[in-house]
Amino acid sequence: MIEADRLTRCYGPLTAVDSLTLRAEPGQVLGLLGPNGAGKSTAMRMIAGFLTPTSGTARVCGHDVRKAPLSAKRALGYLPEGAPSYGEMTIREFLVFMIRVRGLERDVAFRRFDEVVSRLELEDVLDQTIGTLSKGLRRRVGLAQAILHDPPVLMLDEPTDGLDPNQKHSVRMLIDAMARERTILISTHLLEEVHALCNRVAIIANGRLLADATPAELEARSRYHGAVSFSAQGSGVSREMLARIPNVSMVEVDPLDGRVTVFPRAGLPILEDVQALLRTQNLEVSEIQLERGRLDEVFRQITTAPREAQA
Amino acid sequence: MTAVSAIARRELWSYFVTPVAYVFMVIFLVLAGLLTFYAGDFYDRGLADLQPFFDMHPWLYLVLVPAVTMSMWAEERASGTLELLFSLPASIAQAVLGKFLAAWGFIGICLVLTFPIWITVNYLGDPDNGVILAGYVGSWLMAGAFIAIGACMSACTRSQIVAFILTAALCFVLLLIGQPQVVDFFQDSLPPRLLGAMGQLSIARHANAIARGVLDLRDLVYFFATIVAWLAASVAMLDLKRTR
Numbered sequence: 001m002i003e004a005d006r007l008t009r010c011y012g013p014l015t016a017v018d019s020l021t022l023r024a025e026p027g028q029v030l031g032l033l034g035p036n037g038a039g040k041s042t043a044m045r046m047i048a049g050f051l052t053p054t055s056g057t058a059r060v061c062g063h064d065v066r067k068a069p070l071s072a073k074r075a076l077g078y079l080p081e082g083a084p085s086y087g088e089m090t091i092r093e094f095l096v097f098m099i100r101v102r103g104l105e106r107d108v109a110f111r112r113f114d115e116v117v118s119r120l121e122l123e124d125v126l127d128q129t130i131g132t133l134s135k136g137l138r139r140r141v142g143l144a145q146a147i148l149h150d151p152p153v154l155m156l157d158e159p160t161d162g163l164d165p166n167q168k169h170s171v172r173m174l175i176d177a178m179a180r181e182r183t184i185l186i187s188t189h190l191l192e193e194v195h196a197l198c199n200r201v202a203i204i205a206n207g208r209l210l211a212d213a214t215p216a217e218l219e220a221r222s223r224y225h226g227a228v229s230f231s232a233q234g235s236g237v238s239r240e241m242l243a244r245i246p247n248v249s250m251v252e253v254d255p256l257d258g259r260v261t262v263f264p265r266a267g268l269p270i271l272e273d274v275q276a277l278l279r280t281q282n283l284e285v286s287e288i289q290l291e292r293g294r295l296d297e298v299f300r301q302i303t304t305a306p307r308e309a310q311a
Numbered sequence: 312m313t314a315v316s317a318i319a320r321r322e323l324w325s326y327f328v329t330p331v332a333y334v335f336m337v338i339f340l341v342l343a344g345l346l347t348f349y350a351g352d353f354y355d356r357g358l359a360d361l362q363p364f365f366d367m368h369p370w371l372y373l374v375l376v377p378a379v380t381m382s383m384w385a386e387e388r389a390s391g392t393l394e395l396l397f398s399l400p401a402s403i404a405q406a407v408l409g410k411f412l413a414a415w416g417f418i419g420i421c422l423v424l425t426f427p428i429w430i431t432v433n434y435l436g437d438p439d440n441g442v443i444l445a446g447y448v449g450s451w452l453m454a455g456a457f458i459a460i461g462a463c464m465s466a467c468t469r470s471q472i473v474a475f476i477l478t479a480a481l482c483f484v485l486l487l488i489g490q491p492q493v494v495d496f497f498q499d500s501l502p503p504r505l506l507g508a509m510g511q512l513s514i515a516r517h518a519n520a521i522a523r524g525v526l527d528l529r530d531l532v533y534f535f536a537t538i539v540a541w542l543a544a545s546v547a548m549l550d551l552k553r554t555r
Contacts, residue, residue, distance in 0.1 A: 011555075048398040052554040073400040080398065084391030086321070088328050100317030101399045145395075 001025055001183050002047060002153055006056035009042050009207075016042040018207035019056065024200070026152070029179045031198035032187040035303055039207035040187040041081050044157050047185075048078045060153050074102070077151035081158055081187075083142030087131030091122055091141055094130060095148060102149050116144045119174065136167040143171065147178065154178065156186045160193060172196050191295045205303040219293030221301075228274045229261040230288035241281075245273045261291075314401035318409030319416070326379070326417055335375055339421050342371055344428065360438050364428055365446040365522045369486050369515050372457050377478035379417065380461025381471040383410050384549065388469045397553070407545045411455075411462055411538075418454040422447055442524035449521030452534040453514055457482050459541035466548040482514070489513020 004022040008015070017039040024030040032040045045051040047058045049069045058065045063072035085094055095116070099109045117123055120140045125133065130141060139162065146154060159175065160168040175184060175197055186197065194201050194215055201218055203211040211218065219225055239251045242260070247268040252261045264270040271290050278285055326332035346367040347353050353363050387393040396406060432438050461478040468474050487493050489510045497506060510516060514537075517530040 045394065048394070050394045050397045050553065052550075054554075070400045070402065073398060076398070078395075078398040080391065080394040082391055084395050086325070086392055087390070088325060089321075093324075097317060097321045098399070100320070101314050101401055103313040103400075 001059075001061055002030075002155070002185055003059040004043065004047065004056070005058065007043060007046055007053050007058055008055045009039075009046055009051060010054045016207050017046070020204065020207070020209055022202055022209065022212070024183050024185055026181060026183050027179065028200055029175065029184045029186065029198045030200045030202060031194045032185060032204065033191075033194055033201050033299065034187075034189065034204040036189060038205045038303075040204060041157055042207075043204070044078075044155055044185070044187060045080075047155060048076060048080070049073055050080075074149075075151055075153050077146035077149065077154045079142045079146045079156040079159055082161075083139045085130050085138065085141055085145065088129065090127050090129055091133075091144075092126045094141065095144060098145050098148050104149060112148055112150060116148050119147075120144045121170075135162045136164065139163060139167075139171070143174065152182055154182055154184045156184070158188055159186055160188070160190070191299060194295060203299065203302050210302050210305075215295065216292075218298050219295060222291075222293030222295070222298045223263060224261075224291040224297065225293035226264045226267065226269065227261055227291040228264075228271050228288065229259055229291060230274075230278070231257065231259050231286050232278070233284040233286065241277060242274065245270060245277065247273065314399070314405045315409045315412070318396075318401065318406055319412040322383075322410050322413035323416055326413070331379065331382075332417065335379060335417075336421055336424065339371060339375055340424060343367060343425055346371075347428065358436075361428065361432055361443050361446055362522070364425075365450055365518075368450045369453060369518065372454055373479060373482050373486065376418070376454060376457040376482070377461050377464075377475045379414055380458055380465055380478060381474040383414065383462050383465040383474075384545075385465045385469050385471045385474050403549050404546050407462065407466075407542055407549070411458060411542055414458045414462070415451075415455050418458065419451055422451055422454075439524065442522075445524045445526060446522040448526070449518045449530075452521065452531075453518040456485075456514055456534055456537040456541070459538040459545075460485075463541045463545040463548060466545045466552075485512065485514045489516040 002022070002024045004020050007017055007020040007022075009017040020039070020043055022030070032043065034040050042051065046053045047060065047065060049065050049072060053066070057067075060072040061075040063075060065072045086097075089097065095113060099113065104112065117126065120143060122137075122140060122144060125137060130138060133141070139159070143156070143159065146156065154175075156175070160171050163171060172193075175186070178184065186193075188194065198215060201211070201213060201215055202209055203218075239253065239260075242248060242251045242262050245262075247265050247270050248262055249265045250263040252263070253259070254261070262270060262274055275288070278288075326335075343364065347361075347364040350363075350367070356363065384393070387396060397403070401409075429443060432443075433440070457478070460481050461474070464477040464481070465471075465474040467477070489512070494506060494510060497509070501509070511533075517533045520527060520530050
């Protein structure tokens, strides 16, 4: 479990994290989502014990990071932003160093080492110097280091940043596989990642928590939520006819590809009515889709709202 | 303790995979030898001891120790590994101690490698090996004090060059402060008690006392206190940097 309790951090006059209160339970993958410079990394650094909070505190598995930092750190696996590691060491040496600092028992250490190495597919590169590795491999080494001691809480700062699509996929599979009994906090500015990984999202901007909801709940806030879009041969159906459907609020036609999007009045279902209309008009619809909502739009809307509205 | 030894081992190991250790060793050994024979009148004194050899050590350390310690924290900070290190279940004090022990151990290895000169003096004459051993202990303690200062300076800045210069400057002051010329210079302007205290701060004075073969408790306390004080300052500095 991770709890942030009015966590605040100032750099001089700048408040990087402003009274952030969060809670993530075992089994949850909480995505910390925000624009660059929103305070995601600063918040994580405070929870990891690298930075001291200006005020407020955080708890990892009930251990206060200010009062019992070592217990909190023992329960935590942390991948810092950019996955820093000692470039002159080989992967094997680096992981052995981590095992030693964490004081793992010999038999546990051997078992975990093999497990982590095979899970992250590092067998073939174990004796390569980390400094010579590709970005993706380095990220995997950082992940290996974070899960080495089988921590109940994982905190990953932009775990897939700079990876190619295949590597992103395998990292997501890994996080997914570990999520069941652990608490996982990841930070990202990639919306696709939220869809792929998180069962809860906390949106922060300017150091403040602006939304804390499931991805589905956030999507429901989008004006696209419940909208129907379709592409049809010819333009036999007029905007006026669609707009006359009782629950429809608005109709948009993409000027480039002619795709039509029909927006509902708040929360009302329109799919059947639209389909019925299309049928009566005998239109050849090549594709029709019920929109779930667009996270990027919600994200933009939440994070660019004027400050007064956020307060 | 496992964390301290793990950090110390990694650090010591890192000296030997980068050229730092070899460059340092070669230069230290070559200079220690050359200076002893050419600048230290090793032969002409006609005495079978290693006094000229140990007399050169403060000046060698002055240049070489900051080169070893400058990267201690500055590099971790610059490369981001500091964040990794501080997220591990090791306290700052343990990390500071581990790194200090690694550097001190490394200088210890270098001192051991000067054994040919000890063999030479034993071949040429009949020296008091107890005094020579004391000389080594004094030299090693002095190196410890320099390293502790260097650790603190490296913790202060992310620039290795700044760390080097600050360390060298501070050690230089601590070496000069007890030299007769400096004491004479302040003779008229400072009260005698302050002058005495100044002399007591001198690293060279305490190291020389030990090098004469007298293991005085006061000298040991001096080195121990210096090392502990500067390491404590390193811990405080690293902790302070977490809040800013």
